Amino acid sequence: MRILRQARYEPARVVGGYTDRILRVDLGRQEIAIQELPPDFKDKYVGGRGYALKLIWDGTTRQTRYDTADNILVMASGPLGNEPGFPGTGKFIVGTISPLTDTFVDSNVGGHFGPLLKLAGFDAVAVSGVSREDVVILVDGDAGSVSIAAAPHYDGEADEGSLSFGEKLLKDAGGGEYSDSLAAVTVGKGARNTRFGIVNSLFYDRRRNRIRCKQAGRGGTGTVMRFKGLRGIVVRSSLSKANGNNAVDREAVRQAGARLKEVISDCDHKQLNLGAWGTTGLSEYMDKFHLFPINNYQYGQSPESSRLFAKVFLEGYFSKKMPDGCYYGCNLACAKGAEGVELTRGPRAGRKVNVDGPEYETVGSVSCMGIFDPHFVLEYNWYCDEYGLDTISTGVTAAFFMECFQRGFLTAEDVGYELTFGNIEAADRLVHEMASGEGFGRVAGQGVARGKKWVAQKYAARHGTSEQAVMAELNKFGMEVKGLEFSLYVTKESLAQQGGYGFALKGPQHDEAWLIFIDQVHKELPTFEHKANALKWFPLIRTWFNATGLCKLPWIDVRNPEAAGTSEPAKNIPTLEYYVKYLNGTTGSKKKLEDVLDDSERLYILQKLINLRQGKGTRASDQIPLRAMGPAYLNEYESRAEYYDKWLQEQPGGDKLPASPEQRHRLLMEKRMQAYQQLCDIVYEKKGFTSDAIPRRETVRTFGLMDDQAKRLLDEFGV
Amino acid sequence: MGHALKMTVSIEFLGMQRAITKTNKIDMAITRRTRVIDALEHVRREYPDLHLDERTVLITVNQEMAALDTLLNANDTVSFLPSIGGG
Numbered sequence: 001m002r003i004l005r006q007a008r009y010e011p012a013r014v015v016g017g018y019t020d021r022i023l024r025v026d027l028g029r030q031e032i033a034i035q036e037l038p039p040d041f042k043d044k045y046v047g048g049r050g051y052a053l054k055l056i057w058d059g060t061t062r063q064t065r066y067d068t069a070d071n072i073l074v075m076a077s078g079p080l081g082n083e084p085g086f087p088g089t090g091k092f093i094v095g096t097i098s099p100l101t102d103t104f105v106d107s108n109v110g111g112h113f114g115p116l117l118k119l120a121g122f123d124a125v126a127v128s129g130v131s132r133e134d135v136v137i138l139v140d141g142d143a144g145s146v147s148i149a150a151a152p153h154y155d156g157e158a159d160e161g162s163l164s165f166g167e168k169l170l171k172d173a174g175g176g177e178y179s180d181s182l183a184a185v186t187v188g189k190g191a192r193n194t195r196f197g198i199v200n201s202l203f204y205d206r207r208r209n210r211i212r213c214k215q216a217g218r219g220g221t222g223t224v225m226r227f228k229g230l231r232g233i234v235v236r237s238s239l240s241k242a243n244g245n246n247a248v249d250r251e252a253v254r255q256a257g258a259r260l261k262e263v264i265s266d267c268d269h270k271q272l273n274l275g276a277w278g279t280t281g282l283s284e285y286m287d288k289f290h291l292f293p294i295n296n297y298q299y300g301q302s303p304e305s306s307r308l309f310a311k312v313f314l315e316g317y318f319s320k321k322m323p324d325g326c327y328y329g330c331n332l333a334c335a336k337g338a339e340g341v342e343l344t345r346g347p348r349a350g351r352k353v354n355v356d357g358p359e360y361e362t363v364g365s366v367s368c369m370g371i372f373d374p375h376f377v378l379e380y381n382w383y384c385d386e387y388g389l390d391t392i393s394t395g396v397t398a399a400f401f402m403e404c405f406q407r408g409f410l411t412a413e414d415v416g417y418e419l420t421f422g423n424i425e426a427a428d429r430l431v432h433e434m435a436s437g438e439g440f441g442r443v444a445g446q447g448v449a450r451g452k453k454w455v456a457q458k459y460a461a462r463h464g465t466s467e468q469a470v471m472a473e474l475n476k477f478g479m480e481v482k483g484l485e486f487s488l489y490v491t492k493e494s495l496a497q498q499g500g501y502g503f504a505l506k507g508p509q510h511d512e513a514w515l516i517f518i519d520q521v522h523k524e525l526p527t528f529e530h531k532a533n534a535l536k537w538f539p540l541i542r543t544w545f546n547a548t549g550l551c552k553l554p555w556i557d558v559r560n561p562e563a564a565g566t567s568e569p570a571k572n573i574p575t576l577e578y579y580v581k582y583l584n585g586t587t588g589s590k591k592k593l594e595d596v597l598d599d600s601e602r603l604y605i606l607q608k609l610i611n612l613r614q615g616k617g618t619r620a621s622d623q624i625p626l627r628a629m630g631p632a633y634l635n636e637y638e639s640r641a642e643y644y645d646k647w648l649q650e651q652p653g654g655d656k657l658p659a660s661p662e663q664r665h666r667l668l669m670e671k672r673m674q675a676y677q678q679l680c681d682i683v684y685e686k687k688g689f690t691s692d693a694i695p696r697r698e699t700v701r702t703f704g705l706m707d708d709q710a711k712r713l714l715d716e717f718g719v
Numbered sequence: 720m721g722h723a724l725k726m727t728v729s730i731e732f733l734g735m736q737r738a739i740t741k742t743n744k745i746d747m748a749i750t751r752r753t754r755v756i757d758a759l760e761h762v763r764r765e766y767p768d769l770h771l772d773e774r775t776v777l778i779t780v781n782q783e784m785a786a787l788d789t790l791l792n793a794n795d796t797v798s799f800l801p802s803i804g805g806g
Contacts, residue, residue, distance in 0.1 A: 267775065270769075270801075271735075271775060271801035271802065272734070272801045273734070277734075277735070279806055281734050282803065284733055285734065285800065285801075285803055309734075489805075514804065514806070515805075516805070517777075523783075523784050553806055556805065557802075557805075557806065559801075561772055561774040563774075565774075569802075570802070572804070
């Protein structure tokens, strides 16, 4: 590789989960620097999320957009991100100003990159500037060097792809062989041509003897990386991964890890069976309770859904009886994969490929387009990974345009073909067009929020109506909040989850709050007060996992039997106590769960301040589409009229139902809209915000965040 | 002389449970005193490999949450679901 700039360094040793160093790379100036952090930095801004938030808060302005040179792309693990003795470590986050939301987004991803970066001596890598030519960054902890190199050219496919480029890059860096001392992150052409490009995290899996990948999928972090001219980052360290965090109290960590491994080993196969089925097991349960998105979330259940249940993927595709952890030592091992899948469509038709996944979200993205073909799910999964596209935003955006077509807002002339629900050929074509930035893909690649404006202009011009009127209609079913597309759960019947999506600071992704089951099925949140408490507590603990380098599935999707004896079993507190012990054993702290929640709340408030600065922080930005609250159109109401009528009858004053279905539908939606606004009021109060969702001064002060920028910002908003 | 109608409930199996039981549902005869716990014991006897743990399953009757001592009525559908917390 042609080295453009190189710097030597002495790798810092990890102590208690941290190195107190950030690798700073300015691609515009081709500068490489090491930022030494004061010891108390990590206490205030915990791990991956904390580092990224603080760098973005200090280093960007309200004018910063995804494609301005001052935008910073941060990749950071946390203090708990490298311990094979504890299940579910190895995670890191990619954080930046998003091309979809224009505010901070972070996406949590597995693989070996985060742990190896830490072993190479860095808590985080932060990339700013825009390179004049395509480059890669090489972080070599063994050699003690950081290099900016011209991106190598391999062949036409690899030069455009993310997986194929990463495979060749890793082999190149390994001197012709794969090695588990190496890991990479890469982007593909989909990141160049859409706003929802992903960052793939690639690593060598000895058991499968191939490169595998996980994705930082949400919010367009790959688009930022690609815009910077950064095709990939390779990191190398041959240091032992055992006790990778260099824990202060190794025995305490060992004990906590052993307890959690025991719970997983005893319980997972009796519960969701993630170890065998991965997250595809969710499809069936979601369908059962009308939560599985069909035809752009119009419906939550379909007679055809069973074609996408876990059994189909297990028997037809997944390599069986093979532990599939995305990092060493995880005995939940839910990262499923399939070898030798033959592509039947697209430019690589006829080729056999290895697929990592599918995850539930990818399955739901395909059902959202009204497609129930499992083989298409595998193909869609692989192409999105190879192009570097978020399967969620790709599918939800395609589904939005399909509904525009269904309702007459789009025509075949606009698209170039019949973009109808269930039309595999059209969906497939659109994916390739998005990745290439060709045809209608140029429009679709901008996502739902910008797609709505395009459709409104087009339709208004054609029909001589106002754009505003068209937008009002599109806002009913354009499934985005703050510019980010919804993840794949139908929220119509769970007010708590409507809030879970609406209040989520990055936009409607479920990693802040997934309350559907405890609200809609368990009925554990009967009042607004219950829902508001859950909407404060769950986001704090769930995002703490992202801050510390952990996967949350071993906690949230494997119920510890001891939780049955607690006041709120859904919080699975007995398992959370293992995590607190793991934290204290690693860092030497003496924290309790309440302290962990405070640490997380500081980051939450900081992210809220960034949102406010970027124009996405007030009540208006938390509003959700009508479809997220209930049946937006009569056809949806009629598909479950009996259920909805019963719901209406159970409401205060519901003994007299209006006569016509149209009137009942209207009344239903009025009540749903009122309920959401009431929820906003209560949740904001609970979180220490004003009724316009702005943090109160005492809230900001409590967490030590009242710097000059925060003061000016709150002054502007009159708080 | 008419025969008394036999009262039954359905116990349905989803996901991993179906893979083990090889069936979508079974019927169970009940009396006016049969409770959810009796259905759970019935499934345990019929399918010991399921390892149903009352501390971790979510019990629903006709898709509504129920407790172990909930009385069953004819034609009810009982499910023992895993806890799902969302990824």
